[in-house]
Amino acid sequence: MIAEGRRILVASNRGPVSFGHDEAGRVVPSRGAGGLVTALSGALAASGGLWIAAAMSEDDRTQAGRPLDVEAGPAGYRVRLLAFDPATYERFYDGISNRVLWFLHHRLWDVPREPTFEGLAGAWAGYLAVNETFARALEEDGRSDARQAFYLVQDYHLALVPSLLRRRIPDAAIAHFSHIPFAGPSGLRILPQPTREALLSGMLGADVVGFQAPAWAENFLLCCRTLRDARVDLRRRIVRWEGREVRVRVYPISIDPGVLREAAASEPVASAARDIRRWAGEQRLLVRVDRAELSKNILRGFLAYEKFLEGNPEWLERIGFLALLNPSRQHLPEYRTYTNECSELAERINGRLGGEGWQPIHLSLKDDHPRALAAYQLYDVLLVNPVFDGMNLVAKEGPVLNERDGVLVLSENAGAFSELGRHALGVNPFDVEATAGAIATAVRMDPSERRRRARALRVAIARNPIDEWVGAQIEDLERVRR
Ligand code: GDG
Numbered sequence: 092m093i094a095e096g097r098r099i100l101v102a103s104n105r106g107p108v109s110f111g112h113d114e115a116g117r118v119v120p121s122r123g124a125g126g127l128v129t130a131l132s133g134a135l136a137a138s139g140g141l142w143i144a145a146a147m148s149e150d151d152r153t154q155a156g157r158p159l160d161v162e163a164g165p166a167g168y169r170v171r172l173l174a175f176d177p178a179t180y181e182r183f184y185d186g187i188s189n190r191v192l193w194f195l196h197h198r199l200w201d202v203p204r205e206p207t208f209e210g211l212a213g214a215w216a217g218y219l220a221v222n223e224t225f226a227r228a229l230e231e232d233g234r235s236d237a238r239q240a241f242y243l244v245q246d247y248h249l250a251l252v253p254s255l256l257r258r259r260i261p262d263a264a265i266a267h268f269s270h271i272p273f274a275g276p277s278g279l280r281i282l283p284q285p286t287r288e289a290l291l292s293g294m295l296g297a298d299v300v301g302f303q304a305p306a307w308a309e310n311f312l313l314c315c316r317t318l319r320d321a322r323v324d325l326r327r328r329i330v331r332w333e334g335r336e337v338r339v340r341v342y343p344i345s346i347d348p349g350v351l352r353e354a355a356a357s358e359p360v361a362s363a364a365r366d367i368r369r370w371a372g373e374q375r376l377l378v379r380v381d382r383a384e385l386s387k388n389i390l391r392g393f394l395a396y397e398k399f400l401e402g403n404p405e406w407l408e409r410i411g412f413l414a415l416l417n418p419s420r421q422h423l424p425e426y427r428t429y430t431n432e433c434s435e436l437a438e439r440i441n442g443r444l445g446g447e448g449w450q451p452i453h454l455s456l457k458d459d460h461p462r463a464l465a466a467y468q469l470y471d472v473l474l475v476n477p478v479f480d481g482m483n484l485v486a487k488e489g490p491v492l493n494e495r496d497g498v499l500v501l502s503e504n505a506g507a508f509s510e511l512g513r514h515a516l517g518v519n520p521f522d523v524e525a526t527a528g529a530i531a532t533a534v535r536m537d538p539s540e541r542r543r544r545a546r547a548l549r550v551a552i553a554r555n556p557i558d559e560w561v562g563a564q565i566e567d568l569e570r571v572r573r
Pocket of ligand 1: 481482488
């Protein structure tokens, strides 16, 4: 039983419900179906807990402040949305979270040119203000039973919440979890000193600081060594800070195969599968499924496929690349430019290597989850080559649904590599030639080897059930309390 007698309070930027409006103009809720919602709902419902999140749209703002009830199985939990002044929220969300912290931890800057940090102080003030509001809301909602509450703070958006909450409730039980990678000391040194120290000391307000993979935990520990007053025990993964011991731990997030299979059994998925089969015909199928996101390394993926076709012309017209990209952060110029570059590169390759009746790359740029699930069922090779990625759930979802003993080509820099790398074909995501080589190895792999690897991937994924992620964090918090 998770967190017996304890209430769980979750804080994250994006919540488990969002609001839109129907044709009649009525505000209607929609439940988020993302991995985090699946991972947390059970524990929240079991503890009668509360999820605090930001109101991200105008419709969300109409629902802010009052408690909203969310059903989860037989029980349910409450959600509270926090509304912010739009300019402050923009500084927090784009100014710092998306454009500084996301870029920093995924190493997305073209460092000879960027960053220049113009306007950093103003943006940071917005980031601090939003983090303060979250800490205050957590305190207010947990106050009646502050000693009995477990606070689970999510991700880089809320890196300051642990220390801000600790100031309000000195003996609170707090865990912070980063869904993304963590830059090492030399990467972090790109940030001005006060900013990077605020970030580290913010996270060190927690009792438990969690990451998806050992490499990100190590990077965090190494960064903490740069703080004058921190004592870091690398072997035991403990940081002594302000008279407390902070445990740095690895909690690889998982997926729920049952929920995924149920979603894949729907008619929209069957219809998308028919569509893909029609397009592919007799060809083998190379698939990628990603947000149209800089860190996912889509350009090098296309270049690798081009190189593979050039080096192995017997595969022309015998393998098609289906790239399903869900548009993301299109209000940011970097993302619009990158998405355009992806389309242009696909067009160039199609123009060069394609011909009458055959296009090597089919690029789909839309939010179409059923199509992604259908593509998982049908791939012969799944390319997951992010430059850096906290975990990457596509690498776990694909093998669970795949029906063709498909081969996973997986970046060594995805968090998932530490769990799945042995059964995948690992690639250095920067090495286009090596990625082309991995595609060649995958398409030539003999059926028994494919079957063995596909099975091993499913076993490795099943070995880490989804409840484990939150369960292990709660156990560690309980240990700290004792
Ligand atoms: C962050 C970290 C970490 C796919 N197509 C559509 C769609 N999907 C779903 C997939 C999958 C999810 O989107 C993508 O998950 P990832 O883990 O790959 O990526 P991030 O969004 O970058 O997530 C990551 C994760 O947090 C969890 O901790 O693994 O490392 O970066 O579930 O099935 N969803 C919708 N439309 C699509 O067209 N709505």
